[in-house]
Amino acid sequence: MTTALTTSPDAPGAGHPVGDFAVRLSHVHKTFGRPGTAAPVLDDISLDVAPGEFVTLLGASGCGKSTLLNLVAGLDRPTSGTIEVPGGRPALMFQDHALFPWLTAGKNIELALRLAGVAKADRQTEAERLLELVRLTGSYKKRVHELSGGMRQRVALARSLAQGSQVLLMDEPFAALDAITRDVLHDEITRIWAERQLTVLFVTHNVREAVCLAQRVVLLSSRPGRIAREWHVDLPRPRRIESAGAANLSIEITEELRGEIRRHVQH
Numbered sequence: 001m002t003t004a005l006t007t008s009p010d011a012p013g014a015g016h017p018v019g020d021f022a023v024r025l026s027h028v029h030k031t032f033g034r035p036g037t038a039a040p041v042l043d044d045i046s047l048d049v050a051p052g053e054f055v056t057l058l059g060a061s062g063c064g065k066s067t068l069l070n071l072v073a074g075l076d077r078p079t080s081g082t083i084e085v086p087g088g089r090p091a092l093m094f095q096d097h098a099l100f101p102w103l104t105a106g107k108n109i110e111l112a113l114r115l116a117g118v119a120k121a122d123r124q125t126e127a128e129r130l131l132e133l134v135r136l137t138g139s140y141k142k143r144v145h146e147l148s149g150g151m152r153q154r155v156a157l158a159r160s161l162a163q164g165s166q167v168l169l170m171d172e173p174f175a176a177l178d179a180i181t182r183d184v185l186h187d188e189i190t191r192i193w194a195e196r197q198l199t200v201l202f203v204t205h206n207v208r209e210a211v212c213l214a215q216r217v218v219l220l221s222s223r224p225g226r227i228a229r230e231w232h233v234d235l236p237r238p239r240r241i242e243s244a245g246a247a248n249l250s251i252e253i254t255e256e257l258r259g260e261i262r263r264h265v266q267h
């Protein structure tokens with residue numbers, strides 16, 4: 001499925017060979033409310049994410065990161081511009097795990113499998129396989145209140161993967177976790193990304209997290225949100241922020257982010 005949100009007659013995606021992107025935003029603008037009554041939140045965003053690429057989207061609070069992710073997820077429509085996701089509706093994961101507390105971990109995952117059209121007879125085996133993938137083997141019957149914050153996010157990740165999409169959108173999924181748990185989950189998500197050859201678009205305002213995860217870091221400016229700068233991250237994995245390469249790049253990106261925040265405050 002292509003999420004057809006074309007408002008422009010000469011779709012900018014035309015002419016590209018099929019399969020060279022998993023997500024394409026072309027000249028995307030977003031204004032909430034009636035045009036002319038409010039400043040745009042996103043202004044002329046064009047971004048390709050290649051199949052299998054891990055991109056982190058970084059920016060100051062309120063710059064439009066979640067808005068952009070919601071547009072890619074198909075939860076909202078751009079005011080103008082196009083968004084293409086040739087592989088179909090992406091899976092989405094938020095900071096809030098949003099698990100149903102009255103269901104077990106396994107049943108939460110099975111619900112997503114049911115919505116994805118997996119046959120009833122196969123759901124429990126598949127849910128257990130996904131729990132194994134996120135290193136929660138044996139937790140099928142655990143209820144949400146029995147799980148730690150990190151374990152809940154693992155179940156939420158398994159539930160996102162149950163949707164069967166190759167494109168995973170993540171909106172600050174680890175922001176509420178302590179630093180050590182977050183580091184462990186960074187290793188897990190990069191392992192699963194590589195194993196499953198997922199395309200990941202990951203929103204964060206944490207520079208260190210952006211550098212640890214990404215092949216490419218995209219910095220958004222504020223009011224309106226535009227692509228300010230991109231960095232390709234070639235550091236070896238597994239990455240440690242204490243390594244000289246990661247630390248230096250984080251310092252450089254933080255400086256740029258500070259500049260964006262200062263520019264925004266002056267306006």
Ligand SMILES: Nc1ncnc2c1ncn2[C@@H]1O[C@H](COP(=O)(O)OP(=O)(O)OP(=O)(O)O)[C@@H](O)[C@H]1O
Pocket residue numbers: 032033041059060061062063064065066067068205
């Ligand atoms: N449904 C909406 N209606 C009106 N304004 C909205 C709506 N959703 C977002 N906004 C506004 O759009 C701007 C961008 O919000 P968004 O949540 O995308 O930013 P963000 O970069 O994800 O912020 P944070 O890092 O704090 O989560 C904000 O000014 C917000 O108030």
